[in-house]
Amino acid sequence: MTTPDVLDLVVRHVQTVMALDELPGAPRELRFDEDLAADSLDLVELVEGVEGELRTAGHQVHLSDDALRGLTTVGEAVDAVEAALAKERAT
Amino acid sequence: MIALDATGGDHGPSVTVAAARTAVRDHGLRVALVGPGLDDPALGIPAGLDGLTTVPASSTVPMEAEAALGVRDAPYASVRVAARLVADGRAEALVSAGHTGATLAAALLDIRRLHGVRRPVLAATLPPALGGAVLVDAGAAPDTTPEALTASARMGAAYARVRGHAEPTLGLLNVGAERGKGSALVREAFEGLAAVPGFVGNVEPGDVLAGAVDVVVTDGFTGNIVLKTVEALARRLTSTVSAAAGADRDGPGAAVLLGVGGTVCVAHGAAREAEIVAALRTAAALGRDLPAALGRALDGAAAVDGAAAGDAAAAVDAAAGADARDRAHR
Numbered sequence: 001m002t003t004p005d006v007l008d009l010v011v012r013h014v015q016t017v018m019a020l021d022e023l024p025g026a027p028r029e030l031r032f033d034e035d036l037a038a039d040s041l042d043l044v045e046l047v048e049g050v051e052g053e054l055r056t057a058g059h060q061v062h063l064s065d066d067a068l069r070g071l072t073t074v075g076e077a078v079d080a081v082e083a084a085l086a087k088e089r090a091t
Numbered sequence: 092m093i094a095l096d097a098t099g100g101d102h103g104p105s106v107t108v109a110a111a112r113t114a115v116r117d118h119g120l121r122v123a124l125v126g127p128g129l130d131d132p133a134l135g136i137p138a139g140l141d142g143l144t145t146v147p148a149s150s151t152v153p154m155e156a157e158a159a160l161g162v163r164d165a166p167y168a169s170v171r172v173a174a175r176l177v178a179d180g181r182a183e184a185l186v187s188a189g190h191t192g193a194t195l196a197a198a199l200l201d202i203r204r205l206h207g208v209r210r211p212v213l214a215a216t217l218p219p220a221l222g223g224a225v226l227v228d229a230g231a232a233p234d235t236t237p238e239a240l241t242a243s244a245r246m247g248a249a250y251a252r253v254r255g256h257a258e259p260t261l262g263l264l265n266v267g268a269e270r271g272k273g274s275a276l277v278r279e280a281f282e283g284l285a286a287v288p289g290f291v292g293n294v295e296p297g298d299v300l301a302g303a304v305d306v307v308v309t310d311g312f313t314g315n316i317v318l319k320t321v322e323a324l325a326r327r328l329t330s331t332v333s334a335a336a337g338a339d340r341d342g343p344g345a346a347v348l349l350g351v352g353g354t355v356c357v358a359h360g361a362a363r364e365a366e367i368v369a370a371l372r373t374a375a376a377l378g379r380d381l382p383a384a385l386g387r388a389l390d391g392a393a394a395v396d397g398a399a400a401g402d403a404a405a406a407v408d409a410a411a412g413a414d415a416r417d418r419a420h421r
Contacts, residue, residue, distance in 0.1 A: 041158065045199050068160070
């Protein structure tokens with residue numbers, strides 16, 4: 001899965017969890033707390049949704065609790081998922 | 092079939108097993124007890140009781156756990172296994188007396204939110220002697236937005252209709268009846284609520300306890316305080332009044348989570364057998380009708396809001412003014 005696909009995937013799940021038709025700004029730069037008012041439950045739901053969709057597509061991606069806690073922007077979430085996919089490809 | 096989180100709550104299986112047995116034997120329900128170690132004979136789960144089944148789960152989510160991550164790290168916890176029974180269509184509803192945050196998280200992760208819902212809300216029904224209104228949000232989301240309050244109101248009205256109110260009336264809990272009263276949140280929410288069918292305007296706590304409206308809309312922080320105040324009041328009243336106010340064993344017995352794609356009932360952590368039975372009966376009565384009704388209410392919102400907002404706001408103003416004049420003359 002290419003990076004743009006991951007961005008689309010993460011953005012779709014952000015929109016679902018935050019009940020937004022459109023994101024309020026450049027997606028990668030949006031901060032979960034300050035720009036989206038997302039809390040820890042939102043982040044968990046977002047990550048689980050992304051992981052679930054990837055699993056359906058045949059990918060085994062699971063972000064650690066520490067990695068999840070460290071996500072502050074949509075861009076960081078995209079990068080974390082992309083890194084996990086790259087690690088999967090390498091093994 | 093109702094999926095019952097067997098290990099949820101302060102009393103765990105010692106209460107949930109008895110409640111499941113009573114619900115099956117006395118009320119004809121079908122219950123799936125979900126949890127670890129349910130094959131232990133000491134639990135007294137009757138073998139061969141038609142309508143009562145057990146579903147294994149490997150762990151529980153402790154009440155003190157950080158809800159979101161705790162639930163994520165426990166995919167086979169009883170509340171998550173029970174939630175997946177609902178998601179898969181094998182159960183019509185989930186009942187849990189466990190940690191409300193964990194139940195909410197399990198509902199979001201495994202049953203999934205309805206489209207357009209920012210955060211599910213809890214609907215609690217006040218005792219009949221204290222107004223009998225549906226209070227929404229009773230404590231799921233302490234912080235909210237005007238838009239979320241409008242969605243909450245629509246879901247609360249849909250819930251009231253499922254429970255038998257043909258045309259439920261809705262009020263926004265406030266410090267005064269007149270338009271323009273209250274915090275910035277409620278003042279802004281009023282404008283959006285004006286387009287919700289049945290909205291009559293602001294209501295004060297006295298109106299709520301008098302049963303002036305069928306659905307009371309507020310944020311989760313305020314709603315939880317209201318709920319706990321009403322419950323504490325009911326306990327402290329004289330035995331005659333408290334019996335009428337709080338001992339409605341045929342009542343809901345639990346708060347209902349609105350905004351996910353399945354029926355989820357959240358009982359008190361300290362719930363005893365009777366309250367769990369009441370929750371099971373409520374869950375059975377709501378079944379699959381509730382999420383379908385909520386979905387229709389939310390899907391229909393967009394078509395209604397834009398065109399009707401202006402006319403509805405004027406109607407609410409007129410009603411609020413008449414009501415204020417009525418109060419002045421009492």
